[in-house]
Structure formats: structure tokens, C-alpha cells
Amino acid sequence: MSWEVVIGLEIHAQLTTKSKIFSGASIAYGAEPNSQACAVDLGMPGMLPVVNHAVIGKGIALGIALNAELGKKQVFDRKNYFYPDLPKGYQTTQMDYPIVGKGYLDIDVDGETKRIGVTRAHLEEDAGKSNHGIVPGMTGIDLNRAGTPLLEIVSEPDLSSAQEAVAYARKMHELVTFLGICDGNMQEGSFRVDSNVSVRRPGEPLGTRAELKNINSFRFIEKAIEFEIERQIELIENGGQVVQETRLYDSETNTTRSMRTKEEANDYRYFPCPDLLPIHVSDEDIAAVRATMPELPGAKRARYVSELGLSEYDAGVLTSSRAMAEYFEALFEHTGSKDAKVCANWITSDLAGALNKAGLDISESPISEQMLAGMISRILDDTISGKIAKQVFEAMWKGEGSADEIIEAKGLKQITDSGAIEALVDEVLANNPSQVEAYKGGQEKMMGYFVGQIMKASGGQANPGQVNKILKEKLS
Amino acid sequence: MLHTLSVKQMSEKLHAGEITSVELTQHYLDRIAQFDPELNAYVTVTPELALQMAREADERLQNGTAGQLTGIPIAHKDIFCTDGVKTSCSSKMLDNFIAPYDAHVVTLLKKAGMPILGKTNMDEFAMGSSSESSYYGPTKNPWDLNAVPGGSSGGAAAVIAANLAPMATGTDTGGSIRQPASFCGITGIKPTYGTVSRFGIIAYASSFDQAGPMSRSAEESAWMLNAMSEFDQRDSTCLEQERADFAAELNNSLEGLKVGVPAEYFGEGLDPEVEKVIKDAIAEIEKLGATTVPVSLPNKDLAVPSYYVLAPAEASSNLSRYDGVRFGHRCEQPKDLEDLYKRSRAEGFGAEVKRRIMVGAYALSAGYYDAYYLKAQRLRRMVHDDFTNAFEQCDVIMGPVAPTPAFNIGEKTDDPTSMYLADLYTIPVNLGGFPGMSIPAGFANGRPVGLHVVGPHFSEAKLLNIGHQFQQVTDWHKQMPEQYS
Structure with missing residues (x-):
């Protein structure tokens, strides 16, 4: 008998604000412990929260991108529980009136498009960190992260495989980074994915779910879910029962293990935070956010194909991140918006290859859009051939200057003077009488040999089109 | 004697150079040293800070940058965080x-140039109506050392009554400015939330807490409210609108004023002597040109139950931060995290605080939230609407602040419910966020009684006008306990 897999994801996206959601302290990553926690973050007596309104625009942007209902009235609630890295004894979050209501995200798996429901997304503050092992025999509390703004994005349990779950998570990652509302850094915890996984027999009610937390790469999320599905199926088939629990993934052994054997029956005593007034978002506020939103990746891809004539593949690569798309669009513009295909090729092949080798992101490329555009312009105006351009590209990568400077310094300018090319052709033909005989005897492949010799004699700089034309005239 | 002068007279003498703030401040510090041991009205006295600030005030008085309150000493309730002070x-x-x-508030009153004498005693975390729940022991009523001064701002009211400070700050969550003002025969106003x-x-109960001035007269309270109130972006519930000049209407005539007298405020449980004082005071106001109209506050009895669900609910959450981890009391040698929490909180909080945390946590817990918290919110709305309906027929409402004059120390400590009922006239005002004032109106059984004046939102200037006019024709506010005059 077959099994059905039911997965829902809770994604915590850290918002790209300068300061915390309810205080003016910085949220920059990696500072000395407790150096970025002000009196509000520490929950000191008499301190009060003030909403950082930057978070509202970012949440609304996601809501628009997810075609979601937008929370025109939002209420912050207190979720009460004791924990050493939760300074106030409650987390301020949105319970009944979240910023983003029902929406959806379309994902592509094996060439099929599937619509995944988004239940809601709400704003909340992050807790601090408990560090075990830094202070011997004690737990060190670092409250730098306390109060960092998060958007918790909750999906419907619409995902039915590890592959779909990861496709959804990747798509959400692409979306939030494209929108610029989250930096997407999974290592630093800016984008955290919790997976709720359960299995059932077709037609039966939902099975008990296990939650997989704190997995910091897409690859491991997929593996963890796959393992968890197998574990649950095996457990049930052997007469056991899945218990509701949080499980941790161990990438070393590729297994999950129980973090809390029993789900604590926490009563969070939610109630509206009396220190914060409800937030009202007007249609004008929403229009203002919409006006500043970038073109979303899906729309961009479609436009690259239909308007710029790029292949689906190229369009996909070029929209894989906002930085990549911005690089491409700037490059295209700097080259006079003439040949999108040439621009795309240089990015997806040579530049991507070099960046990959050097372990750099496109935003860190030593060759700027302007520099690469300078080189492509010289290809487009026949100053250099595509082949010579590879030398120019390498020199630019090494920091030897602009394309024009390199072409000048290395004398790479293409020979387009027909008199000079004719002389080269004559020389090669004169030096290879037997090959000329063979060609005239019907061995047309000799043509390639002559072209090669002529290009070699020109140091690669003869214009290949002209060489071909003159050679054909001479041999006819 | 300096301490029997009004703040207005002190201010005139300071500006005329007849006295210095240092002299005035030292005079109060001396009185505190002499009388506070028996009254226990101060938790902390800050002589060095007071004299330093007094010297700065004297400089301002000399160089012409002094304002009306510059150089007038003040005592802050120990609920106001004060930089460098316990x-x-x-x-x-x-x-x-x-x-x-x-x-x-402290920042603003420092800016006004008011030397800080110290921090006044109160009910622990402002939870109480008698100042008896203080960790530092009860404050005594200067009019009768057997009596409580009221609470929670009991220390603040006592220092004014005993002339251990000319002005004091208070906070009022369910009556904590007005009730001690009434019990100690001084003036106090809780402004609009x-x-x-x-x-x-x-914080005690965030949606109710509001600070206000405590002083001898309405005029002085008006000046102080002007100095302590402005928009502050660090409090999201602080009103953005420009503040009115709360002293602007002090001298207006009361001709034509419509005073609502709610029958519900004169019912069962009201001490007959208190009732007489209040009725006489209202008659006095009528002589000044006001007329009375009967009004009804039919949901008055819902106020106390509503408050004692909502305020503890908020408090249970507000007080969660006192966990022994970052500041405050931490138990000795905790054996694990749970032990740290349990013992730190069990040792650090007193009985009344624990009671309210438990009540509040219960009211918010799963399965009870609708029956308690949400229902109490609905009652709160009904009580609020009672007042707005009444204010369609009258400008202000008058009645008693409390059903009795000050009760004896220890009289109600074993009976929390009867203690809670001491606030039955003041709590409805907090539920609606309305301004309310207590002004001295006479004595019952030898203990002071305050007249309660409540107005619509933003009517502080009107309330203070009524207080000032009443105080032009009465001298209750000038009376002082003999041994402290």
C-alpha cells in the first residue's frame, strides 16, 4: 500500500532593517556578545517598545508578491513564556491580525507547476542566543539577536515530497532576496526553514507530524525530510506510532534525532500587547510599497524570453539572484541594449565560470558591468573577435585595465584592412602548393586548414569573415 | 516657615533672590531627616543629588534662565526610573x-530645574491601596499615624501632607494618585491616558498606568502637569497632539458649569460622614455658579471586577522580566534554571504581587481567556460608555474618591477583596482613560476627605479650573497636620 507525504514549512526570514523591530539597536551580525542590546532589548524596567516602521513596508512587499490578503489592521500580541534568552518573558508577535494573510507561491518541479498555499506571514521579534560551553559550567546569554525583526512565513501543508519542499523553500528564498527584504544568508540564520513532516495512507486523516528545525542548507533540508519520511513510514509499518516532537538533523550521519521527547504543553497566554497600538495600513501605503517593488523573478524571466529573445535556460540563470539580474541588466544597457544574447553568454559562461572558480558572488566580481560592457562593445563593433575577447577578459580579470587599454597595450586590434589580409592569404597559399593542389582536386576540407594558417600568421587578429571571403576569391 | 509657603510664594522668593534653592532644599532635607523615620514616606533620600541640582537651579535663577518651578524641590515615586538612583x-x-x-517625567522635571529630594514609598509594584505592601514597610498617614496614607502613591501623598516635599510625582492605575490624595488631604490629578x-x-498595568502631579493646590498641580507632559516618541501610547496649557483656565468662572452627580456614587457602603463632606463641597461649587444634574453610571459595579481581571493580566506579563537572570533579585545557589526562576521570584515578590500575577496568568490561560480577559474587555467598554453618555448631560462628574476616609494600618491587609473595593469610585475612571482629580474637601472622623472630579478626555484644564476656584473659597488644601506645620 502506498503512502502520502504531507509537508508544511515555517520559514523565518530576518528582515533587512538597520535596527531592531522595537528598538534602535543595530542588528548587524557577528558583534561581540551583548554589545548590540540596548535597555529595551534587555527588558529593563520601564522600557517600552516602539515599532520600527521599516518592517511594515517589507512585510507588505512580501504580501503583494504572494498575491496575499494584506493585514490592513495589525495587532502585536505577547506570547508569554520563560526562557533565559527571552528577556521580557514574552515574545512580541502577531497572532490574530498578521501582516500577511492567505496567499500562494507557484513552484516548478519536474517541469510541472504547482501552486502552494501560504497560510500567513507575521512579524515578530527574535530571541537572543543561549551559548553552552563558552562559560564553563554555565550558559552564556547573548542578547544581540533579541529583538531582530523576523517575518515568519507559514505554508499550507500542500507539499508532498522533499523535492517540493525544497523547491518551495528555494523559491521563497529567491523571492525575499529579490525583494531585498531578507539577505537570505542561511549560515548566519537570516533564512531559517522549519519543516513539519507527516505521512498517511491516501484518504486518511493527517498523520502526526514531526518538526525538523535549524537546518542551514537546502541540500540538508531535502536529505533530512527524505530521512524523516522513511523513518516515519518504517515506524508505522512496524506497528509503531509517530509522536509529535521536534527533531534535529545530523548531517554527519544523515539522520534525525529527537530534540524534545515530549512536546511541552506550553500555554503561551497570548494577549494583545498593551504597549503597542494596532497598526493600520491604508491603500495609499500599499500603493507606495508596490511602486518601489522591483520586478519579480518570474516576470523578469518571462520578459527576458519574450522581449530579449533569451533561452529559458539563460533567463533562469540570469534571474537566479537579484544581483545577477541587476548585473545583466546594467551590462545590457551599457552595451547600448543591442545584443542580449552576447551579454547573457558572457555572464553565464566566462564570468560565471571565473566567479565560481574564485568562489565569488557576482556582487563581488572584479570585472564590473561597465568593464565587461566596454569589452562587449569592442566585439560588437568588430574591433576584436570573440576569440581575442577571451584574452581581453582574462587580462581584465587580472586587473590589467579596461578592455580598450588591454587591446591597445597588447595590440589585439582586429586586422580589417583587406590589402593586409590579401597579402597574408597570398603568403599562405604560396607556402602550401601541395595543399592548394589537393583543394583544387576536390578536397574542400583544405579550406579550414588555410583559414587556420592565415589566422595563425595574423596572430589571431585577422577578421575571420574577411579572411574567408578573400580566400574563396583567390581559390576560385 | 519655608515649608508652609505655597509653591507660588516659594517661586516668587526664589526669583526675587530672597531665598536660594539650596536653602529651600536643605530645609526639606532637614525635615526629612527629622520626620521621615516615623512616617517612612521615603524609600531613598538623595541629599547630594538634591543639593547639586539646587546649586544648578540657583545658577539659572541668577542668570535668568529659570522657569516657574526652577529651584522647587520634588520627590519622585519610586516607580519612576531615576538615573544613578535606586x-x-x-x-x-x-x-x-x-x-x-x-x-x-524625571527628564522633564529635571529640565524644569526641580531638585530631587528622593524616592517615595509605595505599594509594591503599585499594587495596593494603602502602601502597606511595600517591602520597606508601611508609610504612615501624617494626619494620624495609625492610619494608612492610601496607595499606591501613599509615600508621595504623605510627603506633601507632612511638608517633606512641596511637590511629588505619582502614578494612578486604579486610583493610586487620587485615593492617597484624598486620604492625606492634598490635591492630585490623573490626566487622560x-x-x-x-x-x-x-509598568504595572500598561493600558491603565498614567502619571500625574501631587501637590497642595490645583494651581500647583497645573504648573507641574505642564512641566511633566509632552509627546514622547519612546512611548507608543503617548498622545502626539500638542498639550494644552493646563493652567490657562484656572481663573475662569464656574458660572454655568454643569456638574453630574451619579446616584451610583452615593449608594450603599459610602460612609455617611464622607457623603456629607462631598455634598457640602458640591453645594460650595454650586455657590460658584455651577448647577447639578443627576446622571447615571449603571455599570459602575462592573468596573472593579473588570479591572481586577485586566490589570493583573497585564501585570502577569509585565512582571515576567523579573526572572533573576539579568537584574534584580537572584536567589542564592540556584541548582538549575527552574530553581533560579522559582526561588528568585518567590523570594523577590511579596504576597499581593504574587496574588495578582496568579490571577492574571489564570485569566489569560487557554480555555479561560474568553470567559475572563475578553469579557472583562467588554465590561471595560461598557463602563467607558457610561461616562461618555453621562458627559452628554454634564461637563464633569463629582462624587467621593473613596467610600471611607483613611482606614487603619493592618485593617484590611487580611481581606484583599475589601481592599479592592476601596477603589470602586476611582477604577471606572481608569477603565475609560478619563482624567480625574481629588481635591481636599473636609474631614470625616478627623481624617481628610477628597472631592472626586472627573471629566471627559482632555478636560484637565477644566478640572484644575474647578479645583482652583474651589480653593479660592475654601482652605481645606491649606490645612496641615499640626506636628508637621
Whole structure:
């Protein structure tokens, strides 16, 4: 008998604000412990929260991108529980009136498009960190992260495989980074994915779910879910029962293990935070956010194909991140918006290859859009051939200057003077009488040999089109 | 004697150079040293800070940058965080807490140039009506050392009554300015919710807490309210609108004033002597040109139950931060995290605080939230609407502040419910966020009685006008306990 897999994801996206959601302290990553926690973050007596309104625009942007209902009235609630890295004894979050209501995200798996429901997304503050092992025999509390703004994005349990779950998570990652509302850094915890996984027999009610937390790469999320599905199926088939629990993934052994054997029956005593007034978002506020939103990746891809004539593949690569798309669009513009295909090729092949080798992101490329555009312009105006351009590209990568400077310094300018090319052709033909005989005897492949010799004699700089034309005239 | 002068007279003498702020401040410090041991009205006295600030005030008085209150000493309730000064909220939990910042009110009154004499005693975390729940022991009523001064701002009211400070700050969550003002025969006003910033005021019940001035006269309270109130962006519930000049209407005539007298405020449980004082006071106001109209507050009896669900609910959450981890009391040798929490809180909080935390946590817990918290919110709305309906027929409402004059120390400590009922006239005002004032109106059984004046939102200037006019024709506010005059 077959099994059905039911997965829902809770994604915590850290918002790209300068300061915390309810205080003016910085949220920059990696500072000395407790150096970025002000009196509000520490929950000191008499301190009060003030909403950082930057978070509202970012949440609304996601809501628009997810075609979601937008929370025109939002209420912050207190979720009460004791924990050493939760300074106030409650987390301020949105319970009944979240910023983003029902929406959806379309994902592509094996060439099929599937619509995944988004239940809601709400704003909340992050807790601090408990560090075990830094202070011997004690737990060190670092409250730098306390109060960092998060958007918790909750999906419907619409995902039915590890592959779909990861496709959804990747798509959400692409979306939030494209929108610029989250930096997407999974290592630093800016984008955290919790997976709720359960299995059932077709037609039966939902099975008990296990939650997989704190997995910091897409690859491991997929593996963890796959393992968890197998574990649950095996457990049930052997007469056991899945218990509701949080499980941790161990990438070393590729297994999950129980973090809390029993789900604590926490009563969070939610109630509206009396220190914060409800937030009202007007249609004008929403229009203002919409006006500043970038073109979303899906729309961009479609436009690259239909308007710029790029292949689906190229369009996909070029929209894989906002930085990549911005690089491409700037490059295209700097080259006079003439040949999108040439621009795309240089990015997806040579530049991507070099960046990959050097372990750099496109935003860190030593060759700027302007520099690469300078080189492509010289290809487009026949100053250099595509082949010579590879030398120019390498020199630019090494920091030897602009394309024009390199072409000048290395004398790479293409020979387009027909008199000079004719002389080269004559020389090669004169030096290879037997090959000329063979060609005239019907061995047309000799043509390639002559072209090669002529290009070699020109140091690669003869214009290949002209060489071909003159050679054909001479041999006819 | 300096301490029997009105603030207005003190201010005139300071500006005329007849006295200095240092002299005035030292005079109060001497009186505190002499009388506070028996009254226990101060938790902390800050002589060095007071004299330093007095010297600065004297400079301003000399160089012409002084304002109306520059050089007038003040006492802050120990709920206001005061930079570098112990701010305990009269709790063992915060007995070791030295605030590293000023409450906004403290900032403003420092800016006005008011030397800080010290911090006044109160009910622990402002939970109480008698100042008996203080970790530092009860404050005594200067009119009768067997009586409580009221609460929670009992220390503040007592220092004014005993002339241990000419002005004091208080906070009022369910009556904590007005009831002690009534019990100690002084003037106190709780402004409209949102008028005064709550930043740096240790929270009890956030949606009710509001700070206000306590002084001898309405005129003085008007000046002080002007100085302590402005928009503060650090408190999201602080009103953004420009503040009115609360002293602007002091001298207006009361001709044509419509005073609503709610039958519900003169019912069962009201001490007949208190009732007589209040009726006489209202008659006095009528002589000034006001007329009375009967009004009804039919849901008055819902106010106390509503308040004692909502305020503890908020408090249970507000007080979660006192966990022994970052500041405040921490138990000795905790054996694990749970032990740290349990013992730190069990040792740090007193009985009344624990009671309210438990009541509040219960009211918010799963399965009870609708029956308690949400229902109490609906009652709150009904009580609020009672007042707005009444204000369609009258300008202000008058009645007693409390059903009795000050009760004896220890009289109600074993009976929390009867203690809670001491606030039955004041709590409805907090539920609606309305301004309310207590002004001295006479004595019952030899103990002071205050007249309660309540107005619509933002009617503080009108209330203070009524208080000032009443005080032009009466001298209750000038009376002082003999041994402190």
C-alpha cells in the first residue's frame, strides 16, 4: 500500500532593517556578545517598545508578491513564556491580525507547476542566543539577536515530497532576496526553514507530524525530510506510532534525532500587547510599497524570453539572484541594449565560470558591468573577435585595465584592412602548393586548414569573415 | 516657615533672590531627616543629588534662565526610573536596582530645574491601596499615624501632607494618585491616558498606568502637569497632539458649569460622614455658579471586577522580566534554571504581587481567556460608555474618591477583596482613560476627605479650573497636620 507525504514549512526570514523591530539597536551580525542590546532589548524596567516602521513596508512587499490578503489592521500580541534568552518573558508577535494573510507561491518541479498555499506571514521579534560551553559550567546569554525583526512565513501543508519542499523553500528564498527584504544568508540564520513532516495512507486523516528545525542548507533540508519520511513510514509499518516532537538533523550521519521527547504543553497566554497600538495600513501605503517593488523573478524571466529573445535556460540563470539580474541588466544597457544574447553568454559562461572558480558572488566580481560592457562593445563593433575577447577578459580579470587599454597595450586590434589580409592569404597559399593542389582536386576540407594558417600568421587578429571571403576569391 | 509657603510664594522668593534653592532644599532635607523615620514616606533620600541640582537651579535663577518651578524641590515615586538612583518600586525584587536612565517625567522635571529630594514609598509594584505592601514597610498617614496614607502613591501623598516635599510625582492605575490624595488631604490629578509618557515608569498595568502631579493646590498641580507632559516618541501610547496649557483656565468662572452627580456614587457602603463632606463641597461649587444634574453610571459595579481581571493580566506579563537572570533579585545557589526562576521570584515578590500575577496568568490561560480577559474587555467598554453618555448631560462628574476616609494600618491587609473595593469610585475612571482629580474637601472622623472630579478626555484644564476656584473659597488644601506645620 502506498503512502502520502504531507509537508508544511515555517520559514523565518530576518528582515533587512538597520535596527531592531522595537528598538534602535543595530542588528548587524557577528558583534561581540551583548554589545548590540540596548535597555529595551534587555527588558529593563520601564522600557517600552516602539515599532520600527521599516518592517511594515517589507512585510507588505512580501504580501503583494504572494498575491496575499494584506493585514490592513495589525495587532502585536505577547506570547508569554520563560526562557533565559527571552528577556521580557514574552515574545512580541502577531497572532490574530498578521501582516500577511492567505496567499500562494507557484513552484516548478519536474517541469510541472504547482501552486502552494501560504497560510500567513507575521512579524515578530527574535530571541537572543543561549551559548553552552563558552562559560564553563554555565550558559552564556547573548542578547544581540533579541529583538531582530523576523517575518515568519507559514505554508499550507500542500507539499508532498522533499523535492517540493525544497523547491518551495528555494523559491521563497529567491523571492525575499529579490525583494531585498531578507539577505537570505542561511549560515548566519537570516533564512531559517522549519519543516513539519507527516505521512498517511491516501484518504486518511493527517498523520502526526514531526518538526525538523535549524537546518542551514537546502541540500540538508531535502536529505533530512527524505530521512524523516522513511523513518516515519518504517515506524508505522512496524506497528509503531509517530509522536509529535521536534527533531534535529545530523548531517554527519544523515539522520534525525529527537530534540524534545515530549512536546511541552506550553500555554503561551497570548494577549494583545498593551504597549503597542494596532497598526493600520491604508491603500495609499500599499500603493507606495508596490511602486518601489522591483520586478519579480518570474516576470523578469518571462520578459527576458519574450522581449530579449533569451533561452529559458539563460533567463533562469540570469534571474537566479537579484544581483545577477541587476548585473545583466546594467551590462545590457551599457552595451547600448543591442545584443542580449552576447551579454547573457558572457555572464553565464566566462564570468560565471571565473566567479565560481574564485568562489565569488557576482556582487563581488572584479570585472564590473561597465568593464565587461566596454569589452562587449569592442566585439560588437568588430574591433576584436570573440576569440581575442577571451584574452581581453582574462587580462581584465587580472586587473590589467579596461578592455580598450588591454587591446591597445597588447595590440589585439582586429586586422580589417583587406590589402593586409590579401597579402597574408597570398603568403599562405604560396607556402602550401601541395595543399592548394589537393583543394583544387576536390578536397574542400583544405579550406579550414588555410583559414587556420592565415589566422595563425595574423596572430589571431585577422577578421575571420574577411579572411574567408578573400580566400574563396583567390581559390576560385 | 519655608515649608508652609505655597509653591507660588516659594517661586516668587526664589526669583526675587530672597531665598536660594539650596536653602529651600536643605530645609526639606532637614525635615526629612527629622520626620521621615516615623512616617517612612521615603524609600531613598538623595541629599547630594538634591543639593547639586539646587546649586544648578540657583545658577539659572541668577542668570535668568529659570522657569516657574526652577529651584522647587520634588520627590519622585519610586516607580519612576531615576538615573544613578535606586529605583525599587518598593519591591525586594528591585532592592538592588539602580536605574541607568531617567523616566521621561524625571527628564522633564529635571529640565524644569526641580531638585530631587528622593524616592517615595509605595505599594509594591503599585499594587495596593494603602502602601502597606511595600517591602520597606508601611508609610504612615501624617494626619494620624495609625492610619494608612492610601496607595499606591501613599509615600508621595504623605510627603506633601507632612511638608517633606512641596511637590511629588505619582502614578494612578486604579486610583493610586487620587485615593492617597484624598486620604492625606492634598490635591492630585490623573490626566487622560496618554498625556504623560510612560517611558521609564515601571509598568504595572500598561493600558491603565498614567502619571500625574501631587501637590497642595490645583494651581500647583497645573504648573507641574505642564512641566511633566509632552509627546514622547519612546512611548507608543503617548498622545502626539500638542498639550494644552493646563493652567490657562484656572481663573475662569464656574458660572454655568454643569456638574453630574451619579446616584451610583452615593449608594450603599459610602460612609455617611464622607457623603456629607462631598455634598457640602458640591453645594460650595454650586455657590460658584455651577448647577447639578443627576446622571447615571449603571455599570459602575462592573468596573472593579473588570479591572481586577485586566490589570493583573497585564501585570502577569509585565512582571515576567523579573526572572533573576539579568537584574534584580537572584536567589542564592540556584541548582538549575527552574530553581533560579522559582526561588528568585518567590523570594523577590511579596504576597499581593504574587496574588495578582496568579490571577492574571489564570485569566489569560487557554480555555479561560474568553470567559475572563475578553469579557472583562467588554465590561471595560461598557463602563467607558457610561461616562461618555453621562458627559452628554454634564461637563464633569463629582462624587467621593473613596467610600471611607483613611482606614487603619493592618485593617484590611487580611481581606484583599475589601481592599479592592476601596477603589470602586476611582477604577471606572481608569477603565475609560478619563482624567480625574481629588481635591481636599473636609474631614470625616478627623481624617481628610477628597472631592472626586472627573471629566471627559482632555478636560484637565477644566478640572484644575474647578479645583482652583474651589480653593479660592475654601482652605481645606491649606490645612496641615499640626506636628508637621
